[in-house]
Amino acid sequence: MIRLSLLCQCLLVALLLTCLGSLLHGSGIVWAMLHGNQTLPALQLQLLLQLRLPRLLVAICSGMLLSSAGAAIQARFRNPLAEPGLLGIYSGAALAAALALSLGAGILPVSLAGFAGSLLTLWLIRLLASPNGNGSRLILSGVAISALLGSLLTLLITTLPDGALRSITFWLMGSFANAEWPQAWLLLLASPLVWLGLFRHWRLLNALQLGEAAAFHLGFDIRRGAWLVVCLASIAAGVVVSSCGMIGFVGLLAPHLTRLLTGSDARRLLLAAPLLGAWLTVSADWLARSLLAPAELPVGVITSLLGAPFFLWLLRREQESPRA
Amino acid sequence: MLELEQVSLQRAGKRLLWQVSLQAVPGELCVILGPNGAGKSTLLQVMSGYLRPDSGRVRLGEQDTVGLSAARLASLRAVVEQQATVPSGWRVSELVAAGSYFAAPGQQTAAMAQALALTDTSKLAQRRLDSLSGGEAQRAHLARALCQLLASAQKERYLLLDEATAALDFAIADSQMAQWRQLAQDLHIGVVAVVHDLNLALRHADRVLLLQDGCSIAFGRTADIMQQARLEAIYGIRLAELISPDAGIRAFVPHTRR
Numbered sequence: 001m002i003r004l005s006l007l008c009q010c011l012l013v014a015l016l017l018t019c020l021g022s023l024l025h026g027s028g029i030v031w032a033m034l035h036g037n038q039t040l041p042a043l044q045l046q047l048l049l050q051l052r053l054p055r056l057l058v059a060i061c062s063g064m065l066l067s068s069a070g071a072a073i074q075a076r077f078r079n080p081l082a083e084p085g086l087l088g089i090y091s092g093a094a095l096a097a098a099l100a101l102s103l104g105a106g107i108l109p110v111s112l113a114g115f116a117g118s119l120l121t122l123w124l125i126r127l128l129a130s131p132n133g134n135g136s137r138l139i140l141s142g143v144a145i146s147a148l149l150g151s152l153l154t155l156l157i158t159t160l161p162d163g164a165l166r167s168i169t170f171w172l173m174g175s176f177a178n179a180e181w182p183q184a185w186l187l188l189l190a191s192p193l194v195w196l197g198l199f200r201h202w203r204l205l206n207a208l209q210l211g212e213a214a215a216f217h218l219g220f221d222i223r224r225g226a227w228l229v230v231c232l233a234s235i236a237a238g239v240v241v242s243s244c245g246m247i248g249f250v251g252l253l254a255p256h257l258t259r260l261l262t263g264s265d266a267r268r269l270l271l272a273a274p275l276l277g278a279w280l281t282v283s284a285d286w287l288a289r290s291l292l293a294p295a296e297l298p299v300g301v302i303t304s305l306l307g308a309p310f311f312l313w314l315l316r317r318e319q320e321s322p323r324a
Numbered sequence: 325m326l327e328l329e330q331v332s333l334q335r336a337g338k339r340l341l342w343q344v345s346l347q348a349v350p351g352e353l354c355v356i357l358g359p360n361g362a363g364k365s366t367l368l369q370v371m372s373g374y375l376r377p378d379s380g381r382v383r384l385g386e387q388d389t390v391g392l393s394a395a396r397l398a399s400l401r402a403v404v405e406q407q408a409t410v411p412s413g414w415r416v417s418e419l420v421a422a423g424s425y426f427a428a429p430g431q432q433t434a435a436m437a438q439a440l441a442l443t444d445t446s447k448l449a450q451r452r453l454d455s456l457s458g459g460e461a462q463r464a465h466l467a468r469a470l471c472q473l474l475a476s477a478q479k480e481r482y483l484l485l486d487e488a489t490a491a492l493d494f495a496i497a498d499s500q501m502a503q504w505r506q507l508a509q510d511l512h513i514g515v516v517a518v519v520h521d522l523n524l525a526l527r528h529a530d531r532v533l534l535l536q537d538g539c540s541i542a543f544g545r546t547a548d549i550m551q552q553a554r555l556e557a558i559y560g561i562r563l564a565e566l567i568s569p570d571a572g573i574r575a576f577v578p579h580t581r582r
Binding site: 206 | 398399409413418422
């Protein structure tokens, strides 16, 4: 196990460097500086401030939100396969967003509709969940709702005209291309709130890893506490999915990777995972933008394309290594 | 005193407990015995406040457990679960620390150190739980529960153990039970344990509750309760009683099926 402060510092440096690279890549600023041009062209500055910067902020915040929500939800359900969208939050948001798109709404109303959809799904799950805080019933209800909303979404998509179809596909794949300042502000506001809410409950998250009964025996009100954790993680998922679509695998992969470095302790995990998650999304966005430039890939394709094989390799490695 | 008074519990139309009464006092080891499905673990969950009885009362010290918050309950009793699972990668020290999450900050380290010392796990503190043997892991869980009690400011505290010797070989199980009794006396806590092995109970328990089909058959001092005829009736089996006069040890072994 590496010392936590050292690990966090390394991750922070990696994140800052990647951010800088992603921000300046191809903008001509480095070139201009190297050649001693002190004044930046107004157009370049405009590009940085109006397009690159909000996009970068959205990428950072969504990485942080997804990975801390993933870490929390994995601890709550004692299930390494759990991720923030587990309870059908993504499908609910996608359905509402597609509905808004089919009605011809713009980017911001679609985002708002997506967020409302995720909250509605959460409320629906709350109605169906068992009153005594039983985790497996919650997961199963979530899976069923996810399937139901997913099929409704497919039904809706088949009726969409071509133009709307293209934008909904892009949205479903996840992309930071539409990120502007409104989304950036929303995420900047949401991520510290969600993170603080989760971090305050690190003891509960640790206790829940021992089981629901054990957490109760240790003195935690699991009915209230566990629901709060699920709520916060789902809100995080809802905020992210409604502002930049479905970004696969980050919420699953980042907590796993972090756990390899920090162990399962929720406090250490919640400190390091957001940094790693942000680094993953920023790097993925950079790749998505520059791999086939000037064309752009949906960032969700990159995260899943690189994330899935890496995750499989991780699973194999975990299985083979002797548990010592 | 930990007191159950005429406790009954039904789930899904099935009677799990029927008018069970019991008193456990600090300083003693009280053992709950009975065949599989008799309701032993259910009874322990009622004592811990995890299950609420349909009728009857459960008192921890002076307080009725109904209406007590989880945090308050945790300061009065600690539980070692039947199948205590641990997430991969946890260390013994992290597990034991979980017992002191609700303690005042100053008391945490002292309670942890004392719990580790009492259970002889100080040397294991930095080991990973998944690298421990069954007996060592059991001691680590015991340390976690003790840490919870030691960190509590309450005067009367109880330790509840649910089949905590089930996975141990008989030598370790025997020393574990001897240790529970010793801890009960040294720390003046009440220990209530669900145990399967008649002979371990015979040797170490101060009091025994015999349970069958959710009903209390007998409760009292071990020597008075553990009578051959009574045990034969509960388990539906003929028993032979073996006595080793020089060691002063009694034991029951299965004879033939009735």
